[in-house]
Amino acid sequence: MKATVLKFALAAGLMAGVATSATAQQKNVTIGVSIPAATHGWTGGVVYHAQETAKQLEKGYPGLKVIVKTSPDGASQANALDDLTSQKVDALVVLPFNSDELTNPMREIKKRGTFVTIVDRGLKDPSIQDIYVAGNNPEFGRVAGKYFVDNLKQGNVVVFRGIPTVIDEERVSNFEKALEGSGVKVIDKQYANWNRDDAFKVMQDYLSKHPKIDAVWASDDDMALGVMEAIRQAKREDIKFVLGGAGMKDMIKKVMDGDKMIPADVSYPPSMISTAMGVTAAHFYTNAPMRGTYTLNAQLITKDNAKDHYFPNSPF
């Protein structure tokens, strides 16, 4: 899907080229982009794609200026938004740390007439956002669950949870819903904080505790890597596969190469920030209606389509 996102951004860029050559060359628009700093693999991917897209869009739309600002936590993101609005931006693209905290600051910004695009985590009051590009967490769990039902059919599965958040809860509850009525059984669930080291430890403990595990839902690629190392150490043969999630390049590579233990992955692309930036820019430079909610699908990545999800230059 990352590929389709990029194509979309490019297409928007081309459209802009056409549109701007028709109208005046001088249409000055400034878009501010506020995203979390690269403190985790996935947010690292967000930063990378935001910066790449900023360059592409500025090239595609003459007169467009894109300011990308990263913040290490929710409180500094609120400050960063103040800084951005004081630079008189026409639009803000925001991937909030915590949508509850940011709802009121965003309402103030909206009142001043700024065009607001929200990514991944929607605001409490949806009337504030002009555009909402949503990653689909329930779908993420559902797609993963369906993969287990289709490919494992029956057996014992251990589950790794991330950090206790709404995102995690939506993923896990929908995963379990997708398993209902099938022969696939969840025999254990623990938090491993989307962290490799923690996942390694938890997997070691699962292996001590459960004599037979048929498959692992690591639910995240970072955690899947820790899991793999623990399985390798224990030399256990009962585990048929490990399913991660998010679309880290190392894992996509494994899927592409036909690794038996990593037969698939579920996408949750950090490049959704590119979609949001592309649509926002298109709002200013084309006549097409852009306001609305865009829900990106969580896609099952298998050997057949892995190519489209592989970005060797991204840090994630």
Place this chain on the structure above:
Amino acid sequence: MTETVLPTRAEKRKFSVDMRALSPFIALIVLIIAGALINPDFLTASNLLNVVTRSAFIAIIAVGATFVIAGGGLDLSVGSMAALIAGVMILTLNNLGGGDVGTLAVGLLAAIALGAACGLANGLIVTFGRIEPFIVTLGTMGIFRSLVIWLAAGGTITMRNFELRELYRPVYFGSVFGIPYPIIAFLVVAAVGALILYRTSFGRHVVALGSNEDVARYSGVPIWRVRTLTYIIQGICVGIAVLVYVPRLGSATPTTGLLWELQAITAVVIGGTALKGGIGRVWGTVVGAVILELVANIMVLSNFVSEFLVGAVQGAIIIIAMLVQRSVHRGR
């Protein structure tokens, strides 16, 4: 305290001191029994070896922290420092590109040297800057963490050379006579640490400095040098911990070593070292690190604790373990 101790007869006093040093070991035994009752798989050799092996990083770091804390200081930067050293070490190995032992040796030396340098920086700012160690190391904690994020561009720093990775991997996963190398590493580090703390004049200076800085100064203890050295020892210990950490997953991420500083300090305190300084117990520290890892292990192995409540039960167990220790040496 001194008033109550003075009238006691010599051999009795000696006995009570022994109990104090023993209490972490008693807490450890209680935990092991509890673990065995909760899940019979707990007592398997493979499970216990797994747990002790993965406590190695915190144990090694905490041995260094024992020096810093016994000397009346504090180092909050160790987790970030570990991440930075791991990142730099992997980048060094990747840039050298070789898959031989020589390349590895250069990487290992670079890690230890960087650890010592980070510790030196902490120590010099604390001593010459005359700033609270809490603030200094809180600052360097942020600096080290940001540097590794910057080096990784927010992603992951991974060992690229596959041969080198396989060559280095046994340092975590290998064993000699059934004892994994990381366990040997932390026993050696603890033994050397105990030797320095208990048997050298430097060790006595550290404790003197921690119990009363003014008295130590008037007694001719070279305050700044002793204090700086404790931070350097801490840095070297972090370097050694990284040597054992990197072969496990072969990568460093921005979340590597997150909250290790708190775990190390907890291990030190569980082990019987006074947080205000003046008492240092290296072996207690090592046991403290193992206890922390055991508690986490028991949580996963137990079937009746909901995953939402794991943190609460873990916290309660640590507090109860400390209470048991206190009652043990109060009862004497």
